[in-house]
Amino acid sequence: xxxxxxxxxxxxxxxxxxxxxxxxxxxxxxxxxxxxxxxxxxxxxxxxxxxxxxxxxxxxxxxxx
Numbered sequence: 194x195x196x197x198x199x200x201x202x203x204x205x206x207x208x209x210x211x212x213x214x215x216x217x218x219x220x221x222x223x224x225x226x227x228x229x230x231x232x233x234x235x236x237x238x239x240x241x242x243x244x245x246x247x248x249x250x251x252x253x254x255x256x257x258x
Contacts, residue, residue: 197253199252211229
């Protein structure tokens with residue numbers, strides 16, 4: 194099974210919430226959309242599962258530039 198080591202967030206408000214909590218991220222641009230890519234950690238996984246709905250993020254192992 195493939196490991197998913199990125200959490201991708203399209204909603205800027207949700208992304209800013211994670212950024213303000215100090216989670217590491219990079220920005221990915223797809224067309225005109227900015228996607229915030231956060232590096233998976235146990236702390237981030239717990240926070241996402243407790244505070245976000247499944248529609249707020251997606252799991253991935255690919256980062257594009």
